[in-house]
Amino acid sequence: MDVACVQEVQWRGSGCRLFGAIGKRYKLFWMGRKAKTDGVGTFVAEKWVDSVVSVERHSERALVLKMVLGDCLLNVFAVYAPHSGKPDEEKERFWKVVFHLVSCIPQNEMVVFAGDMNGHIGTSNIGYDGTHVCFGSGSRNTDGSRILQFADGLNLVICNTLFTKQEAKLVTSGEKYSWFGRRIKPRFITSRLFQVRNVCQSVNC
16 A cells, blocks of 8 residues: 555644654654544655655645656545534535635646545435446435535546445454444545546555
């Protein structure tokens, strides 16, 4: 794995540091808050660290890392959407901010928008066939509709729906990958539709 977006970093402030043994290290770029809650970050494999040209820390819920890959620019968004218990106003504010951030990226630059979006998009792609390719799981909820509206408005495709997976791989199980006995669903990854193949070939996310 070359790039990984993480949530609930729970570190104060912002910064970057290396982890791991020499030759196999990752550099973490993170943004947290004083209360040591929430927080987002992006791990970058050591071989790609010199390709990072900028890091924009917008909040403890959104960090944008820009990398040079050959003759292309890749923008990696690490995000953490408000969970279901948060007020609708906070959720709407979050999606409005990240919509603006993505819309400001030039069309000739690649975009990967990854993280915990705290919603269920379900298996149905009715009304969103350009964004949701139909390989999902479960039922759509209100927060899932927000994700689909966001992606559809920016011509993004939800990469998790591009291929089918076994039920055992759609959700995680076991003590290591569960939360109070509940199975955890994987995070979503979205990208501009016409750039999906280029993104996948450029870096393993």
